[in-house]
Amino acid sequence: MEHTHSYDAQGKQLCCTEEGKINVQADALIKNKSVKNCCCAADDHEQHTDDDDHNHASSSDRNFELFLPAAISLIALLIAIILDNYVPQTWFTGWLRIGWYVAAYLPVGLPVLKEAVENIVKGEVFSEFLLMSIATLGAFAIGEYPEGVAVMLFYSVGEVFQTLAVKRAKTNIKTLLDQRPDEVTVLRNNQAIMLKAETVSIGDIIQLRAGEKLGLDGALLSETASFNTAALTGESNPDTKTKGETVLAGMINLNVVSQVKVTAAYSDSKLSRILELVQNASAQKAPTELFIRKFAKIYTPIVVVLGVVICLLPYFFVETYVFSQWLYRALIFLVISCPCALVISIPLGYFGGIGAASKNGILFKGSNFLDTMSTIKNVVMDKTGTMTEGAFKVQEVNLKPDFNRDEILNMVNALESQSTHPVATAISQFVGAIDTDITLNNVEEISGHGLKAEINGKELLVGNFRLLNKFSVQYDVDPASIVHTVIAISYDRKFAGYLTIADSIKEDAQLTIDTLKQLGVNITMLSGDKSSVVQFVAQKLGIKNAFGDLLPEDKVNKLKEIKAQNETVAFVGDGVNDAPVVALSDVGIAMGGLGSDATIETADVVIQDDRPSKIPTAIAIGKQTKRIVWQNISLAFGVKVVVLILGAGGLATMWEAVFADVGVALLAILNAVRIQRMKF
CATH class of the missing domain: 2.70.150.10 (Calcium-transporting ATPase, cytoplasmic transduction domain A)
Known part of the structure; x- marks a missing residue:
């Protein structure tokens, strides 16, 4: 497996990615001209040593290498044109003239011819490399040497600019790349x-x-x-x-x-996981991207057949049929029809969207999720850790007088240490160090309820009041009368009391809700926390649809009700405890922060800094990416259809053909990289 590199403006290597991860034909130029002595392994993301880095030239040197073949061809072509048209002489004729144009052609034409042959060997016969090869070699066959060289020269220059655009797109995710010291x-x-x-x-x-x-x-x-x-x-x-x-x-x-x-x-390390995620993101293709790739496979052979028809069919209908004239028209038609503007700019547009998102601390696991995010109509969110800090603090300890306070709290602390829930952290901070003399047996986590264990042969229950109901423990308090989150405690099947724990709303939570409403997105809050707490947070933030006291299966049922309206749904949570809901939603968004590896592995989109305001940002990036992709599709098809008609009618020359192919591709590339400069 070959690899390609991306570099920053100073020429420092940022990463290595497997060739083909980004579906752009420009990678062929990177492979042939700019990447040498590659010694990195994509699987474990090994870094180059200082000696390896020393072997790499500066960024300007690499760019010069990219343009060098085109520069040689341009100089040779200009000399030939001057000798043909402006310098009186008799020696620049015959095989010497042909050989000169061939020499001018080879620096830019040989890599393309090589790619065409390699693709044919692989079974990919109808590629843009084949189209360009046929068009330019055909021009040589009918004696149009300057045009044959010029078409391949401009095509090569266009490919170099596309290569640089790809490298720029890769550079824009440099803050997420493997920059660890050796x-x-x-x-x-x-x-x-x-x-x-x-x-x-x-x-x-x-x-x-x-x-x-x-x-x-x-x-x-x-x-x-x-x-x-x-x-x-x-x-x-x-x-x-x-x-x-x-x-x-x-x-x-x-x-x-x-x-x-x-x-x-x-x-x-976490950074390795993130790097792998970003590198593999382009493997998950958006429906638009998949369609264009399938379309190109059907489109290209049809174009080749039409080129043959344009060349030969007029023989039966035109009285003054001249083979070289109709072959020239067919060659123009082939150049115009190259689908590079589509097969390059569209994947680059999606990759640009992934890069723009990563700059904002948002990781998309594939371009397909960019497409889906652009159509989101409902955002369903968890409360704890999503709209609230998840940094609980114990507010009140209310224990029965016939229970020893310190003993109960130490047992609760020991049991909660078996959990990663934020409540466990709050209790640990309140109680202090775990009593090592306490031995826990048969520890069990009951989803949506709490924890159960045996201590000294007696049963200890710590969780919500549903847990006590499940084990038929009687209590003399009304849970609904307590506003804050309640941790009920039972020891030896007797109600020992409860703790109250409070959380705080994130500072950008209100901005998140307001922005989502402006985008026309419906918001629903689902939480396993008690209803009074959920309603308190929902009212503060202006969320109309909020439900508490939900078990995981209850959340699934609520989400199914929303999906029954045939609208796209994103679920935002921790990506682990809410796994069934994440799986059911169209896009699972995890508030990944710096801690949970599991969220990075299970969610479709990861917000790394836990800021909910990144949810509308992700939607905006998805919308903008899709808008740019469709602009490129419209531009490419519109220009090509017009120039194809002109070419078939003999009204377009090779120069119009070059614009329809390389020119449109460059315009599409420039449009695609716009998203990397946008602020969201």
Whole structure:
């Protein structure tokens, strides 16, 4: 498998991607002219060493290499035209003249001829490379040497510009690419040693100086440190971490020397997962993109047949039939009909949309989800962690007097430590360290209810009041009268009391709801939290449809009711606990933040910084991407139809043909890359 690279403006290599991941014909030029000595493996995203990077020329040198064949052909062509038309002479004739034009043709024509042959060997006979080869070789066959060279020259220049556009699109996701350092400083036996990052083991301690980028995921050992997390979230605002918190590969240490204990192997880091996601995103094709690819496979052979018909059929109907004239018209027809404007600009448009989204901290797992997001009419969202911070704090402890407060709280803390729910974190912060003398047996998580375990042979239940109802535990409080989230406790089948926990609404939650309403999107909130809390949050944000006290199956039923209206639905949640709803929705959106690997793997779209305001941003990017793609389709078909008719009638020359092919492709490319400059 061959690979292609993308570079930033200074020529620094940003990533390596498998050839063919982006469906653009321009990759042929990258493969043939700009990528040499590729030594990276896409599967594990290995970095080049300093020696490898040293072997790469600067960006300007690489661009010069791309244009060099075209420059040679242009100079040779201009000399030939001058000798033909402006310099009186008798020696530039015959085989010398033909040989000169052939020499001018080969630098730009040979790579295209080679691609045409390779495609035929692979079974892909009717490609744009074949069309260009037939058209230009046909021009040579009828003695139109200057036009044969000129058509291939302009086609080659167009391909180079398309190549540069592809590289620009890849560069626009540079904040999400694998920028980890090759080497890290590891402390062993109180000595700092430099090691290759891929050789560092789990449990090793990394010393990170101010300004350095972390190479592996780990836990912070220093009391506090601030990091730039732009490579993961798209946000450059400093993020302060405290001892024990997770820090990830790609984060940049901003202030003091810090120590990090490695918790994941180099190839298993969060950044590797994100990189893989971005690289594989173009593998999931949008329906429009799939249609164009299928269309091109049918369209191209039809065009070749029509070219033959244009050349030969007039023989039976035209009295003064001249083969060379009709062959010239057929060749023009073939050049015009090249579908490169479609097969290049449309995938690039979608990839540009993926790049624009990634710049905003939004990861699309495929261009098909960009298409779907553009048609979203309903957004169904979870409450906790989506519209609220998910940072719960214990507000009240209400326990029965015949239960020992400390004993009950320690048991609850021990049991909740088995859960990753934000409630568990709140209880841990309130109670403190876990009592290691407590032994839990038969721990069980009951979906939508809570946790169950045995301690000292007695049953402990911690969850909502539905959990107590399930096990027939009697209680003397009215859950509906308590506004905040309630954690009910039962020990030895006796009601021990409850804790109340409160969450806070995210600062951009209101902006999110207001923007979605402006886009004409219907909003529904579904939550397993108690109805009073859900209604309180919904009223504050202006959400009319909000439902609480829902089990996972209840959420599924609610979503089915919405889908029954035949409208596209996006579900926003954590992507794990709500897996059935995510699977049922047209687009599953996960508030991925910096923590949950599972959300990145299960959701269709991942919002990395947990900001709900990115939901309308994702919709806007989807709409804009689809708009640009259809503009390109209309432009390509419109111009080609007009010039095809003119060409078939003998009213268009090779120059109009070049514009209809390369010119339209360049216009479509320029239109496609616009999305990368837009602000959302």
